[in-house]
Amino acid sequence: MTTRVAVIGGGQSCEHEVSLASAAGVAAGLDPTSYDVVPLTIGRDGTWRDRGWRPMGLSGVAQILRGCEVVFPLVHGPRGEDGTLAALCELAGLRYVGSGVGAGALAMDKWATKLVANALGIATAPGRLVTVPGAPIEPWTGPVVVKPVAAGSSRGVSKVCEPDGLRPALEAALALDSRALVEDVIAGREIDVAVLRCADGALVAAPPLEIVGDGVFDYDAKYGGAADFRVPAVLEERDAKALEDAALTVYAALGCSGVARVDFFLTDAGPVLNEVNTTPGMTEHSQVPRMFAAAGLGYSDLLDELVRGAHR
Template sequence: MKRVAVIGGGQNGEHDVSLASAASVAAALDVTAYDVVALTIESNGTWRDRGGRPIGLSGAACVLRSCDVVFPVVHGPRGEDGTLAALCELAGLPYVGSGVGAGALAMDKWATKLVANALGIATAPGHLVTRATAAHERWTHPVVVKPVAAGSSLGVSLVAESDALPAALDAALALDTRALVEDVVLGREIDVAVLRRADGSLFVPPALEIVTDGLFDHEQKYGGHADFRVPAPLGGVDAKALLDAAAATYDALSCSGVARVDFFLTDDGPVLNEVNTVPGMTEHSQVPRMFAAAGMSYADLLDELVRGAL
């Protein structure tokens, strides 16, 4: 029986979301095949064992070294950005998901745009703003302001008038040293999941559409009001364009395991929004829903990820 360490929590605004994902993963892993060891990183950085006892990083390292594989489910900075992958690499432990470089690149929305543009994949026109340059930023048309490296739509604002721009920049820069100011893209919100199977092949299940009135913000994501439609109603041309763009982006970033690639589908084709290398992983999150639509159960998806890591 393989021993699997499932890590949840983290030191960022997605802490509670990560706890839900990790608890769901730990509960769904096949108990006949895996001995699951839960570890939690508190918001203050304290590591706790499955009994809730504080054990510190050194104690966590001892637990991790007793495991065959690590399943990190920490979303956002100090987790998804390659941090936990680096810890596993240094400890010589196999782990589920993308490596250090892929996690860092995908977490950086500006770097992801550069990679996509080099592939010929459209992204929203935009530019970087820092605390030093924010005072000189001028509003000329509706824009979306977001932190460069954050998730769960935290710090994201739709700015429809000039008076709202300073507050939007403050909100984004409170979570990161850089903010991204992008033109508003009018299109359908489509998510595509990409999985590298244990045999090395790529599997892309049916896409999912998020039907929303306005900005798909943190409240809509986690308030129980999101309208997810899977399979997304797509024509053959659009479906192929989205699949090809998602797979090309996944490969160019050197992703592993499963990633969620988010697009706007416009009249001119797909526009890449962002890439999530540690997407939400409760059974009702977008990624498991897409694989369920392809006939792969939640437990089978988790098993595929663990076997791929091993």
């Protein structure tokens, strides 16, 4: 007997296309002998559409979701990853894959995540919060990275090395969010750690992945096909342990479920947290599946573990 799983992709954020790719990958990757996939897509305008691309109202969506045993939300960014879809599932009493409302909202907010990490003694890049009214008077303090507080896929992220670049970088970030972060540039290796809460409740960290390259790992670098991912990353034992411990600590403190990708800079002084993604890219060739594949957990098996660990 198969389990009926609603796979939701798309969404209204700048990560719409990335989300569609994740949803298509998961829909194809779920073992058809165990799962009956029901695809649902949220358009850029917020309209829900069914398998036949027919538009539906929320009542129609609710009827379809109630006919499924598990919901697998794969909407990256605002109005999805930020706890919005988790809230819909919880209000409807549906089992769903991934982090709950609180964890999704906290992790999506990079400023709030920094505050949590700092309270745990985990280093983050020195930075400050900038709002629209404060952007014109934001002072130049040296090379910085400017990013939206609550956007993903590295959209709106700029490395600024000259004073004249600060204003346009803030404008680009604030075009996607009402708040931006201005952070000091951190010199270190970019290392990602994937953490999974298994169906039995155990937390496991996959072998870390290193992003090799110069400059900011922006949208074009991430999805243009030129990214150099090395997994497992070549690390000293003490660095690997420090990264894993920090990733597990942040994941637990935020209250995450399912899988999350925790991104760090590895410096001479140890790990510096960059951000936490509770709905990371989930095509077979995305970073998280690659990390678990390096541990011997194939793509379909990873998806199976996530569905079996679905919660209300």
